[in-house]
Structures are given as C-alpha cells and as structure tokens.
Amino acid sequence: MYEKERAKSSTHFTFGISVDCVVFGFDGSDVKVLVIKRGTEPYKDFSAIPGDLVHEQEDPLDATKRVLNELTGLKNIYLEQLKAFAGVNRHPLGRVVTIAYYSLIKIGDYNPKPSSWATDATWTSIQDIQEMAFDHFEIFSSALNRLQERVRLRPIGFELLPEEFTLAQLQHLYEKLLNQTFDKANFRKKILGMDLLIPLEKMQKAVRHRPARMYRFDSNRYADLTRRNFHFEL
Amino acid sequence: MYEKERAKSSTHFTFGISVDCVVFGFDGSDVKVLVIKRGTEPYKDFSAIPGDLVHEQEDPLDATKRVLNELTGLKNIYLEQLKAFAGVNRHPLGRVVTIAYYSLIKIGDYNPKPSSWATDATWTSIQDIQEMAFDHFEIFSSALNRLQERVRLRPIGFELLPEEFTLAQLQHLYEKLLNQTFDKANFRKKILGMDLLIPLEKMQKAVRHRPARMYRFDSNRYADLTRRNFHFEL
DNA sequence: TTATTAAAGTGTTGTTACAACACTTTAATT
DNA sequence: AATTAAAGTGTTGTAACAACACTTTAATAA
Numbered sequence: 001m002y003e004k005e006r007a008k009s010s011t012h013f014t015f016g017i018s019v020d021c022v023v024f025g026f027d028g029s030d031v032k033v034l035v036i037k038r039g040t041e042p043y044k045d046f047s048a049i050p051g052d053l054v055h056e057q058e059d060p061l062d063a064t065k066r067v068l069n070e071l072t073g074l075k076n077i078y079l080e081q082l083k084a085f086a087g088v089n090r091h092p093l094g095r096v097v098t099i100a101y102y103s104l105i106k107i108g109d110y111n112p113k114p115s116s117w118a119t120d121a122t123w124t125s126i127q128d129i130q131e132m133a134f135d136h137f138e139i140f141s142s143a144l145n146r147l148q149e150r151v152r153l154r155p156i157g158f159e160l161l162p163e164e165f166t167l168a169q170l171q172h173l174y175e176k177l178l179n180q181t182f183d184k185a186n187f188r189k190k191i192l193g194m195d196l197l198i199p200l201e202k203m204q205k206a207v208r209h210r211p212a213r214m215y216r217f218d219s220n221r222y223a224d225l226t227r228r229n230f231h232f233e234l
Numbered sequence: 235m236y237e238k239e240r241a242k243s244s245t246h247f248t249f250g251i252s253v254d255c256v257v258f259g260f261d262g263s264d265v266k267v268l269v270i271k272r273g274t275e276p277y278k279d280f281s282a283i284p285g286d287l288v289h290e291q292e293d294p295l296d297a298t299k300r301v302l303n304e305l306t307g308l309k310n311i312y313l314e315q316l317k318a319f320a321g322v323n324r325h326p327l328g329r330v331v332t333i334a335y336y337s338l339i340k341i342g343d344y345n346p347k348p349s350s351w352a353t354d355a356t357w358t359s360i361q362d363i364q365e366m367a368f369d370h371f372e373i374f375s376s377a378l379n380r381l382q383e384r385v386r387l388r389p390i391g392f393e394l395l396p397e398e399f400t401l402a403q404l405q406h407l408y409e410k411l412l413n414q415t416f417d418k419a420n421f422r423k424k425i426l427g428m429d430l431l432i433p434l435e436k437m438q439k440a441v442r443h444r445p446a447r448m449y450r451f452d453s454n455r456y457a458d459l460t461r462r463n464f465h466f467e468l
Numbered sequence: 469t470t471a472t473t474a475a476a477g478t479g480t481t482g483t484t485a486c487a488a489c490a491c492t493t494t495a496a497t498t
Numbered sequence: 499a500a501t502t503a504a505a506g507t508g509t510t511g512t513a514a515c516a517a518c519a520c521t522t523t524a525a526t527a528a
Binding site: 418446 | 504508
C-alpha cells in the first residue's frame with residue numbers, strides 16, 4: 001500500500017532522474033534532429049539524444065530548458081513532455097529514470113553556445129537516425145510519432161519555420177513531416193481558409209521566378225478561434 | 235554535462251518513484267473513474283488516484299499492472315502511459331516522481347480483491363471529480379484530455395464496453411466521452427462503414443421495445459486494415 | 469527590350485462525406 | 499389487436515475535397 005510503504009525509507013532508494021530532449025528542426029528540405037556524440041563510456045562514440053541529470057531541487061521542465069539553452073542558445077521554445085522511460089536495465093551503470101521531452105525550434109535561430117555540448121551536436125535527417133546509445137532510438141521514434149500526430153491537430157508546424165514564410169515552405173514542411181504529398185491548390189485553400197495566417201506585403205527575395213508572398217502565423221487569432229471552439233486539422 | 239556528472243554519486247540521490255493510474259469505466263450512463271480515499275497523512279481523507287511506489291528492481295509498467303490487479307482483479311487490460319509528474323514539491327514528505335498511466339476497463343468485469351485498496355475504491359462520474367490529494371486532480375484532467383483525443387483516433391472505446399454491445403450503447407459512450415451528440419443514422423453509417431464490427435445473431439434482451447442487434451469489435455480486422463493504411467477517425 | 473523560365477497563384481468540375489430529418493420496422497407490453 | 503419506444507433505413511441539400519488545367523508574374527537570359 002502506498003501510505004504504509006512510503007513511511008519506510010527502504011522504498012526510497014538511490015537512483016538518477018534525467019531528462020532527454022528530442023530537438024526537431026527543418027532546414028527547408030528535411031526534418032532534422034539534434035544528435036550528440038557521446039565522449040565517454042558507457043556507449044562511448046555512440047549517437048545520443050541530448051539530456052542531463054536533474055538536480056536534487058530542480059523541476060525536470062526547468063532542467064530541460066537549461067539543457068536546451070546550453071545546447072541551442074535559445075529560450076522560450078516549444079517544449080512538450082513525451083513520457084518517462086524507466087525500465088530497470090535501461091542504463092548499464094545503475095537505475096536512471098529519464099523523462100523525455102521534444103521541442104521544435106526554428107533552425108535558423110540555432111546558435112550553440114561554445115560548450116561541451118554544442119561542439120559535437122549535429123543536425124541529422126530523421127530518415128538517417130540509426131543506432132543510438134541506451135534506449136534513445138526508442139525515445140526518438142516515440143517523439144517522432146507524437147509529433148506526427150500532434151502536427152495534424154495543432155498549429156505547431158509554424159514553430160519549425162521562420163517567423164515569415166511562404167505557403168510553399170509550409171506545404172513542404174508538412175509533406176516531409178507526414179511523408180505524403182499535398183495538392184498545391186487544395187493545400188492553400190485549406191490553410192488560408194482557416195484564417196490563421198497574416199499575409200504580409202513582403203515578398204520572397206532572391207529567387208529567379210515569380211516571388212511568393214510571405215505569411216506570418218497569427219497566434220492571437222488562433223487563441224480567439226479556439227475559444228470559439230475551432231479545431232485545427234491537417 | 236551528462237557524462238561527467240553521472241560519475242559523481244551526488245547526482246544520484248534518494249527519493250521515490252511511484253506510479254498512479256487513472257482507471258476509466260462506463261456504466262452505460264456515465265464515464266467514471268476509480269477513486270480511492272486516503273487513510274493516512276498526508277492528505278488523510280482526501281480522494282486520490284490509485285498508485286503505489288515502484289520497487290527497486292521493478293519496471294513501472296509492471297508496477298502499474300500489479301496495482302491494477304490488486305485493485306480490480308483484472309489482467310490484460312488496456313493501459314497506456316500518460317506522462318511523468320515530477321515537480322519538486324508535489325509530495326510534502328520528500329521528492330517522489332510519479333509516472334501516470336491511464337487504463338480502460340469493462341466496468342462489469344470489475345471485481346476487486348478483498349484488500350486494503352479495493353475496500354474503499356469508488357466509481358466516480360468524471361463530472362463529479364473535485365479536489366484531490368497531491369497533484370492528482372491535474373493527473374486526472376490530463377488523463378481525461380488524453381483519452382478524449384485518443385478515442386477519436388483509435389478504436390479504444392470498445393475497451394469500455396462489454397464484449398457484445400449495441401450501436402446505441404456505443405453511440406452513448408462516445409457522446410458522454412466527448413461531450414457532444416451524434417445523429418443516430420449518421421453515426422451508424424459511419425461506424426458500420428468502417429467494417430470493424432461483427433454483427434451477431436444475438437439480440438438485446440429484456441427491453442420492452444424492439445431489441446437491438448448486438449455487435450462485437452473485430453480486432454483482427456482492425457489490425458488488417460491498419461496494415462493497409464486505414465485510419466480510424468471519430 | 470523582349471523572350472523565356474519556373475514557380476506562384478487561381479478556377480473548374482466531378483465526387484464523396486456528411487448533417488439534418490423524416491420515415492418504416494419490430495418485439496414486447498397493454 | 500393496439501400501443502409503445504426505440505431500432506433501423508432512406509432521402510436530400512450542402513460542404514469539403516481531390517484532381518487537374520490554367521493564368522500570372524518577377525527575374526534572368528538573350
């Protein structure tokens with residue numbers, strides 16, 4: 001029983017809590033994930049998802065923000081908990097419960113601080129992720145699945161694009177994220193019909209054909225619509 | 235840094251890991267949750283979600299199955315991790331990280347073993363859940379949200395119904411779960427059109443009007459369809 | 469200055485999904 | 499045999515959507 005056992009200290013034992021964060025980005029062509037290379041055993045030289053141990057008096061969400069800031073130089077980025085991975089033998093050196101998060105960043109803003117992290121963090125296309133340390137491949141897969149579900153029901157794709165973007169960029173992002181193609185005309189009609197994008201006067205630059213209009217996601221409008229029971233889809 | 239700090243034992247510290255499980259059921263009229271009453275401090279006499287501490291060499295999923303079996307007498311029930319709740323001060327007696335799950339059971343099969351749990355576990359309608367111990371209300375809300383999302387995209391509603399059920403029962407379940415109404419004719423056409431239900435010869439009994447046909451969910455068929463890229467919706 | 473290019477952006481049409489609502493059917497009870 | 503209450507079906511107008519052809523436009527090349 002919960003109440004009785006908690007009193008006995010034998011039920012509190014020594015182990016680690018860590019956080020691991022799958023950081024997604026989009027470079028205009030591919031959906032990518034930030035992967036680090038481990039420098040020490042166990043799993044030396046294996047790829048891994050960035051993470052860290054949580055301090056004794058630290059909230060895991062704060063720990064993740066800390067890691068993320070060290071890694072990318074960014075604050076206030078989209079961040080959501082995935083779930084905990086807590087198998088008994090997931091870590092060879094002792095029991096470590098990890099709480100996995102995923103975050104979406106504008107890859108152009110990525111600006112690693114010079115630290116032991118950032119030096120060997122690399123953007124890897126999601127198709128190219130292979131073997132990883134610990135159960136990190138499982139964490140990655142799980143994060144990707146969650147993102148694919150989420151992105152269809154919430155307007156979070158914009159987190160992966162620059163503030164100002166073209167509809168073609170947006171379409172391309174969704175195509176890569178969901179592994180499917182969309183008809184250009186229909187995609188535009190659907191997205192613009194939601195009335196969530198602010199068309200800007202600004203046009204695309206430095207292309208040698210007709211330049212596209214730039215848009216910006218209107219988060220206030222989305223909040224409004226949500227209150228009126230609007231549900232984003234696709 | 236992950237690698238360096240893990241070596242120091244100061245980063246592994248003593249605290250508890252628990253699991254908590256939000257158990258959903260449907261009695262034909264209302265969606266309910268199993269709630270227990272706490273017998274000891276802290277939060278004595280408060281309502282709470284059933285859970286327990288995880289043993290030193292135990293997988294949290296196993297721990298949850300153990301709790302669930304003690305509580306309901308059931309095995310092999312639908313069970314999914316929600317997420318971890320790990321705030322520094324969520325437990326007044328020390329740091330306890332809890333991994334929250336939710337499960338769906340056929341309320342008719344509920345058959346509590348005589349144990350300290352089961353005695354005071356009660357089915358509470360989801361609208362009536364109020365104050366709870368710890369952050370359990372937050373866990374409950376979070377579980378309900380997740381269920382509401384999940385139930386629209388995966389055929390898991392059936393987990394809450396008896397093996398054999400009528401379409402009216404199914405419709406009623408979805409209405410209560412999602413807080414909306416469906417047109418009878420349209421609901422039937424949609425559900426039957428998915429070809430996921432096996433119509434039985436058996437008819438509803440003991441009603442004083444035209445009895446409805448009973449159906450059974452065809453999980454093999456669903457597995458088949460899923461392989462052929464079918465996606466359940468609504 | 470004009471022609472060419474490549475993608476931006478729009479219009480049309482047939483099909484399907486769905487909401488709304490009326491209707492018929494049926495077993496049990498009166 | 500009539501009544502009841504819910505089961506179960508049919509119809510119709512509307513809206514969403516897929517498919518695909520077409521027009522427009524700024525930049526570059528000729």
